[in-house]
Amino acid sequence: MKPAKFEHQRMASLDEAVKALGNAEGETRVLGGGQSLGPMMNLRLAQPDVVLDLSKVEGLDGIEETGNAIRVGARVSHARIEDGEVPGKTGDYMQFVATGISYRSVRNRGTIGGSVAHADPSADWPSALLALGGSVTAAGGNGIRTISLDGFTVGPFSTGLGWDEILTGFELPVLGTDANWGYYKVNRKPGEFADAIGAVTLGVEARAVCGATESAPFRVTEIEERLASGVQEVSIAEVRDILDRYDAGFDDYELQIHAVALSRAVQGAFA
Amino acid sequence: MPDGATVQGIGASVLRKEDKRFLDGHGRYVADIVRPRMLEAAIVRSPTAHAEKLSVTKPDLEQQRVFTAEDMLSDGVKPIHVISKYPGHKPSDYPHLAIGKLRFVGEAVAVCLADTRAAAEDLATQTKISFDPLPAIVDMVDAAESPPALVHEQWGDNVILDSLFEEKASNLDRATVSVTRTFRMNRQAVNPLEGAAVLAEWDAREERLVVHSSSQIPHILKNALCECLGLRQNQVHVIAPDVGGGFGYKCVLIPEEIFIPWVAMQVKQPVRWIQDRREHLIAAANAREHHYSVTLHADTDGNFIGVEADIIVDSGAYSVYPHSNILESTMAGRTLHGPYKFSAYKVRSRAVATNKPPIVPYRGVARPGICFAMELAIDAMARKLGCEPYDLRMQNLVPSDAMPYKTITGGEFDSGDYQEALRRAGTLIDLKAVRSRQRQDEADGRLIGVGFGCYIEMTALQTSAAARAGLAAIPGYEQAHIRLTPDGGLEIGVGVQNHGQGMETTLAQVACERFGMDIAMVAIRHGDTATSPYSTGTYASRSMIMAGGAIARTCDVLGVQIRRIGAHLLQCEFDDTSIRDACVIGPSSAVTFAEIARVWHRNPEELPADVDPAGVEVTSGFRPSPDNSPFSYATHACVVRIDPELGHVELLDYVISEDCGTIVNPMIVDGQIIGGALQGVGTALYEESCYDADGQPLSSTFADYMMPGSTHLPNLRVDHLVTPSPLTEYGVKGLGEGGAIPPPAAIANAINDALRGYGVEVVETPVTPRRILEAIAGSKT
Amino acid sequence: MTELSININGEHIKADVEPRLSLADFIRDRQRLTGTHLGCEHGVCGACTVLMNGEPVRSCITFAAVADGSEITTIEGFDQDEPMAQLRQAFHENHALQCGYCTPGMLVAARDIVTRLPDADEDRVRLELAGNLCRCTGYVGIVKAILSVLEQRRI
Known part of the structure; x- marks a missing residue:
């Protein structure tokens, strides 16, 4: 189980990486921590011609609060988030999510940017950050742009990044000290990928996400409306009815566990 | 504990002699060994479950580095061919590399060599194969009843063996209460953490083939190499170095163990193949997969009358060497009765072929399936009779005063108190407390259930039983070779293979017990055909019984030799000597083994001229007398908590009350039982090798195949009854496998107990959240 | 080929x-330090x-080229390390290993658990261990061994 041949290019700066990506011939993959890409390459499910290694690029691993946003660099590891480096209530939420991602030895290498750019439907961050709101920053041939997290994950392993763009970080909302959040991941072993995710935050707006679907995570507006109106509990049966109206391709079992996840996320938000 | 036990003898929790090298990172597994000019192998595998007209095209520039079945055939290599003497068994070849037909996804088609594994895998992707697809036989019931195709055309159907075990069936008329259920134990993978691995080279100086393999059965592998490659026994040397777990998978021959050595002989360079996890999961180590229709018959008082069953075992595409493809089906058919009394028995058992990998013996062989079927049927019967399942078991277990007990199918339970094991498990799990807790609803809406599983395990299969069953592999005696070394220590060669069981320690304890010596002075040598006595190897929970027995008996023979020399040195009569604390004790003085060894090896001039030249190096052996197997047994009991919204199961408590006879090393015994139990938890709740309708494996990585982890089993409690077996040295019984047998039964019974309010049952392993929720949903429709 | 400069168990290596x-x-294969084992090659x-x-990492899904400039410690590199000495002894005494492969x-x-989480209780130890598979022991001895080292280090 060894990867196919590829060319490894060690990037010294973001500019160099963006240029290299723009000029690359053949399939090119950007390597963050490599904890998702590594296994796929070992299994030869991914066979890039060129790998752009960001591990020596500086400036992508910062965490800073700037007024009403928190900037988190793409190369911030899950472990740093687990260890509480993201401040405030937003940090509490993200710490909870990070702690449940894989195992410490993977969290030490794996990065939040890599996870979101990779867009595995069962991964935590695409769902968790959609529930938080905010935006992705990306650098490409045409400079830096900001992309809303709403709709950023398009489908399995597919995002709104352009072919020549590198995800550089996130601008995330600061949850107020009294803001509620809830996150519920259904899996059978700590650290495993999720079978279902329910994620809820009540910041400036109420956001509720159904995640770990066959495709992209999605916001559930009916639940958000209820939360916005002050409802603090949504039964599993209600969530089932609501989710059933979405075209998520769930069978009965999947519908049930996603409904439980979201119902319990709401419950967790007000616990 | 026998008299004369020392702190390092039988019954002592001696810390393991083999630990240090593993703790320091100095274990040596096959993948850790390199040889000069060694090539790495990668294997082209079938992408389809069933096809014919296979054709292989080697890459243009690398013709010399790719080998196919045609190359092997033209060199006269014989396929693996395992015939059982069981009447009606349909024979088939197991080609090393596929010939003409492809019979499962992952079947080896060609082997590619390069300097690195990565480059060899590149070559494998450049090797093109073509074929005409055939319909795949995926489900075992379809294979038996309505096959869409034939795995082996010459048979006319897919039934490898159809056997009927019928005893006193007319007694079935006496039954007044019956329950019928259909059960399924699904396919899983064995998954020792080290997969298979082979390193082979032709040693031109020794003029022999040297094969390192991660094997439980080095001598059997040597036989197979000789048979398939046409070599003399003195031209093959097999070494199983450190082996990273086996659990039965490594007690069968795999094709790579033949074709890698053959390829190494062709290229005249060492060749190494390391099975990766995907290969392990899809192409090799599949196990279990039984289907049961069971009817349990009782009278109105709950006395079991008889059992009727139709069993189907999915044996996969081929027959594995040496245990064949009917080991599971015949064992399941013959011993479905478990530890219970029956007066009627009518069980049909069929082994069928499908387009999936051949199943291999896996810890417990057949018994996890039959225990699951019988124990769930018993709980169903208890529900029907409105009685406590615990009581129904107690009423029907073979009582201790019936020992030795002749089973309805002709087996013989040697010793034990099965009811006491159940009683103790019931006390430990505190059945009454669970029942009273169940009378209140849980505050969080979870459901509580308690379940039991009882089993018996015939350990160390013996010659006549194996021959009667028509098994392709018949074990016999076991030998040990012991040398008193010049410093007064012992070097003991055994043909069994230690791969985690702690035998470098426990087998040494047997010698310590016999001679009273310091365990540091005892070395166990194993895993090398050049330095150990012939043996069928390690499987069937046989090593302590057989190799331990052989060491004890050989110590006795050696002891006589040592005493003779000792008597001379002590100037006393032989009959006045004895052995204690590694000394020969005479009437007035003693002489140490070290002194005796010095004289024998270095100063023979001090010995009389008529000293026995056979000396202090002895090979002798053991077999139980009579030629029967000791039966281990246990009751497992557990309490589960089910989240009825997600279908998740949590084990709140787990207890085991077991009897493996005399315990050689309590620490290691507990380790074996607990480790086995967690594997059983995997079978019960997590592990499944799934296939789609076309026979494509869906569980090809650890992301898709869930292994039980550190959070999945609480600190279980293990309780021991000790009923020494009358058949063995020191009264030991085998215990390596037992822990894995009843967890699926105990856990599923606990789940069904928790679900009783819904009036539904789970009947299939693993009991996944989906299966639980689907069962619950079934109650609402 | 990619140039690599790396420190393994205190030895500077260029390759x-x-x-x-x-x-x-x-x-x-290159350094012949074979104590580090491969069990799945996909990080599980x-x-x-x-x-x-x-910090602990999965060496099977980390490319050597990406580890350029780093300091690596393998099982062979802990001979002078106190927590590892304690763990080795505790693993030995608690029968925390069978086949030795994991x-x-x-x-x-x-070692990461006992140094990073000195207050860990049994539940936490079990949670942290979920990323390391052992097929032999049922984890009971391993958990006991780690708890005993945590206890020793608190004194």
Whole structure:
């Protein structure tokens, strides 16, 4: 189980990486921590011609609060988030999510940017950050742009990044000290990928996400409306009815566990 | 504990002699060994479950580095061919590399060599194969009843063996209460953490083939190499170095163990193949997969009358060497009765072929399936009779005063108190407390259930039983070779293979017990055909019984030799000597083994001229007398908590009350039982090798195949009854496998107990959240 | 080929490696430090766990080229390390290993637990160990061993 041949290019700066990506011939993959890409390459499910290694690029691993946003660099590891480096209530939420991602030895290498750019439907961050709101920053041939997290994950392993763009970080909302959040991941072993995710935050707006679907995570507006109106509990049966109206391709079992996840996320938000 | 036990003898929790090298990172597994000019192998595998007209095209520039079945055939290599003497068994070849037909996804088609594994895998992707697809036989019931195709055309159907075990069936008329259920134990993978691995080279100086393999059965592998490659026994040397777990998978021959050595002989360079996890999961180590229709018959008082069953075992595409493809089906058919009394028995058992990998013996062989079927049927019967399942078991277990007990199918339970094991498990799990807790609803809406599983395990299969069953592999005696070394220590060669069981320690304890010596002075040598006595190897929970027995008996023979020399040195009569604390004790003085060894090896001039030249190096052996197997047994009991919204199961408590006879090393015994139990938890709740309708494996990585982890089993409690077996040295019984047998039964019974309010049952392993929720949903429709 | 400069167990090493070579294969096949094992090569089983700049990582899904400039400690590199000495003794006394294949990765992960989480209780230890598979022991001895070292280190 060894990867196919590829060319490894060690990037010294973001500019160099963006240029290299723009000029690359053949399939090119950007390597963050490599904890998702590594296994796929070992299994030869991914066979890039060129790998752009960001591990020596500086400036992508910062965490800073700037007024009403928190900037988190793409190369911030899950472990740093687990260890509480993201401040405030937003940090509490993200710490909870990070702690449940894989195992410490993977969290030490794996990065939040890599996870979101990779867009595995069962991964935590695409769902968790959609529930938080905010935006992705990306650098490409045409400079830096900001992309809303709403709709950023398009489908399995597919995002709104352009072919020549590198995800550089996130601008995330600061949850107020009294803001509620809830996150519920259904899996059978700590650290495993999720079978279902329910994620809820009540910041400036109420956001509720159904995640770990066959495709992209999605916001559930009916639940958000209820939360916005002050409802603090949504039964599993209600969530089932609501989710059933979405075209998520769930069978009965999947519908049930996603409904439980979201119902319990709401419950967790007000616990 | 026998008299004369020392702190390092039988019954002592001696810390393991083999630990240090593993703790320091100095274990040596096959993948850790390199040889000069060694090539790495990668294997082209079938992408389809069933096809014919296979054709292989080697890459243009690398013709010399790719080998196919045609190359092997033209060199006269014989396929693996395992015939059982069981009447009606349909024979088939197991080609090393596929010939003409492809019979499962992952079947080896060609082997590619390069300097690195990565480059060899590149070559494998450049090797093109073509074929005409055939319909795949995926489900075992379809294979038996309505096959869409034939795995082996010459048979006319897919039934490898159809056997009927019928005893006193007319007694079935006496039954007044019956329950019928259909059960399924699904396919899983064995998954020792080290997969298979082979390193082979032709040693031109020794003029022999040297094969390192991660094997439980080095001598059997040597036989197979000789048979398939046409070599003399003195031209093959097999070494199983450190082996990273086996659990039965490594007690069968795999094709790579033949074709890698053959390829190494062709290229005249060492060749190494390391099975990766995907290969392990899809192409090799599949196990279990039984289907049961069971009817349990009782009278109105709950006395079991008889059992009727139709069993189907999915044996996969081929027959594995040496245990064949009917080991599971015949064992399941013959011993479905478990530890219970029956007066009627009518069980049909069929082994069928499908387009999936051949199943291999896996810890417990057949018994996890039959225990699951019988124990769930018993709980169903208890529900029907409105009685406590615990009581129904107690009423029907073979009582201790019936020992030795002749089973309805002709087996013989040697010793034990099965009811006491159940009683103790019931006390430990505190059945009454669970029942009273169940009378209140849980505050969080979870459901509580308690379940039991009882089993018996015939350990160390013996010659006549194996021959009667028509098994392709018949074990016999076991030998040990012991040398008193010049410093007064012992070097003991055994043909069994230690791969985690702690035998470098426990087998040494047997010698310590016999001679009273310091365990540091005892070395166990194993895993090398050049330095150990012939043996069928390690499987069937046989090593302590057989190799331990052989060491004890050989110590006795050696002891006589040592005493003779000792008597001379002590100037006393032989009959006045004895052995204690590694000394020969005479009437007035003693002489140490070290002194005796010095004289024998270095100063023979001090010995009389008529000293026995056979000396202090002895090979002798053991077999139980009579030629029967000791039966281990246990009751497992557990309490589960089910989240009825997600279908998740949590084990709140787990207890085991077991009897493996005399315990050689309590620490290691507990380790074996607990480790086995967690594997059983995997079978019960997590592990499944799934296939789609076309026979494509869906569980090809650890992301898709869930292994039980550190959070999945609480600190279980293990309780021991000790009923020494009358058949063995020191009264030991085998215990390596037992822990894995009843967890699926105990856990599923606990789940069904928790679900009783819904009036539904789970009947299939693993009991996944989906299966639980689907069962619950079934109650609402 | 990619140039690599790396420190393994205190030894500075310069090498040219194929980009696709994993850190695990570099350690095992090029440096002949075979205590680090491969159990799955997709980052699940934990047998290949080593320290990279003091933190446990999966060497099977980390390319050697990406580890350029780092300090690696493998199971062979802990001879002078107090927590590892305690763990080795505790593993021995608690029968925390059988076949030994998972043991090096398990010990490296365990060292991270006892040094990073000095207050960990049994539930936490079990949670943290979920990323290291052992097929032999049922984890009971491993958990006991780690708890005993945590206890020793609190005194």
